[in-house]
Amino acid sequence: MTVFTALTDTQIQSLLSRQQLTLVSSRPISEGIENSNYMLEARRANGIPVALVLTLFERLSAEQLPWFIRLTHALQARGLPVPAPLGGEAALMEMAGKPALLVPKLAGAHVRHASPGQLATLGRALATLHLSPLTTDGAPPGPEQQLQALVATHLPALPEAARSRAGPLLERWWAAPATPVLCHGDLFRDNVLFSGARLTGLLDFYNAGFASAEYDLAITINDWCLGPQRQPNAALQRALLDGYQQLRPLDSAARRRLPLALAIAALRFWLSRLESAAETPVFGPGRKDPAEFEQLFAIRAAAA
Structure with missing residues (x-):
C-alpha cells in the first residue's frame, strides 16, 4: 500500500473521538502518491454507520491547508460532488506530527475505461x-x-x-x-x-x-x-x-x-x-x- 505514515487503530480513534465517532475498521488506500490515506468505517453515537477517508499530508503544511478547506466547501456549494472535510473551522487536525483531515467517502467507483x-x-x-x-x-x-x-x-x-x-x-x-x-x-x-x-x-x-x-x-x-x-x-x-x-x-x-x-x-x-x-x-x-x-x-x- 502507498502509505508513508503507518497509523494504529488507537491513533485513528483519537481523531475520530473529536467528531464523536467510533472506529469500526481501517485500511490503507493504495491510490495516491503524495499523502497517506486510510479508508475508515465508523459509527456515530446513535449507531449509524459512516464511511470516511483520513488523509495525512506529507508535503503540505498546516498553514497551507485552510485554503483547500475553503475551496472544497465552495465547490460543494456550486453543486460539484466534492467531499468537504468534517469539522467546519475545526476540520484541521494533527496526527503523528502531520496535518490531517477527515472527509466523507462518496458513493461510486473509479472507472478504468470511460465511455x-x-x-x-x-x-x-x-x-x-x-x-x-x-x-x-x-x-x-x-x-x-x-x-x-x-x-x-x-x-x-x-x-x-x-x-x-x-x-x-x-x-x-x-x-x-x-x-x-x-x-x-x-x-x-x-x-x-x-x-x-x-x-x-x-x-x-x-x-x-x-x-x-x-x-x-x-x-x-x-x-x-x-x-x-x-x-x-x-x-x-x-x-x-x-x-x-x-x-x-x-x-x-x-x-x-x-x-x-x-x-x-x-x-x-x-x-x-x-x-x-x-x-x-x-x-x-x-x-x-x-x-x-x-x-x-x-x-x-x-x-x-
Missing part, C-alpha cells in the same frame, strides 16, 4: 470548476509553480534527447501565458468516481490552484483519453472536449495551445513520478511508473 458519455460528463464538471471564482489569498503554489519547481529540480536528470525536446517546448509555453482559471491540477481516474453514467465524486484537490484551462484539460486528457497501449485516442478526447465546451467554449488561442499543453502536462507528470520514486521508500509495492509518462511525452512532443 464517451462519461467523458462528456467529466468535461462539463471540469468546465464548471474552471468557471468557479475563488480568491488567491492564502493559496499555495499552483500547477504552474509546481511545474517550474519540478523542471528546475529534475529536468537536468533526463536523458539528453528528452532535455533537447523539452527545452524549446517549455520556452514556448512560458513565452505566452494564458489567463489563469481555478484548476484541479491532478484529475486522473483515481481522483474521480462514477456510479454508472452519474459522476459522484471529484477527489483530491491538493494540487489545485490557478493555471490555464488548457493545461488542466491536458492533464485530464493525458490520463482519460488513451487507448489500451497508452496511445492518444482522438474520439475519447473529442468526447471530453465536447462536454467541456457545452459550458465553457475554448477560444481559438486555447485550442492552438492545447497540443503544446498536452506535451507540457506529460512532462510534468514524468518529472513528478521521478521525484516520487527518488523519495523515502513507502510501505508496500511502491510507486507509479515514470516510464508511462516518458513514453507519452515523446508522443505529445512530436505533435506539439
Whole structure:
C-alpha cells in the first residue's frame, strides 16, 4: 500500500473521538502518491454507520491547508460532488506530527475505461470548476509553480534527447501565458468516481490552484483519453472536449495551445513520478511508473 505514515487503530480513534465517532475498521488506500490515506468505517453515537477517508499530508503544511478547506466547501456549494472535510473551522487536525483531515467517502467507483458519455460528463464538471471564482489569498503554489519547481529540480536528470525536446517546448509555453482559471491540477481516474453514467465524486484537490484551462484539460486528457497501449485516442478526447465546451467554449488561442499543453502536462507528470520514486521508500509495492509518462511525452512532443 502507498502509505508513508503507518497509523494504529488507537491513533485513528483519537481523531475520530473529536467528531464523536467510533472506529469500526481501517485500511490503507493504495491510490495516491503524495499523502497517506486510510479508508475508515465508523459509527456515530446513535449507531449509524459512516464511511470516511483520513488523509495525512506529507508535503503540505498546516498553514497551507485552510485554503483547500475553503475551496472544497465552495465547490460543494456550486453543486460539484466534492467531499468537504468534517469539522467546519475545526476540520484541521494533527496526527503523528502531520496535518490531517477527515472527509466523507462518496458513493461510486473509479472507472478504468470511460465511455464517451462519461467523458462528456467529466468535461462539463471540469468546465464548471474552471468557471468557479475563488480568491488567491492564502493559496499555495499552483500547477504552474509546481511545474517550474519540478523542471528546475529534475529536468537536468533526463536523458539528453528528452532535455533537447523539452527545452524549446517549455520556452514556448512560458513565452505566452494564458489567463489563469481555478484548476484541479491532478484529475486522473483515481481522483474521480462514477456510479454508472452519474459522476459522484471529484477527489483530491491538493494540487489545485490557478493555471490555464488548457493545461488542466491536458492533464485530464493525458490520463482519460488513451487507448489500451497508452496511445492518444482522438474520439475519447473529442468526447471530453465536447462536454467541456457545452459550458465553457475554448477560444481559438486555447485550442492552438492545447497540443503544446498536452506535451507540457506529460512532462510534468514524468518529472513528478521521478521525484516520487527518488523519495523515502513507502510501505508496500511502491510507486507509479515514470516510464508511462516518458513514453507519452515523446508522443505529445512530436505533435506539439
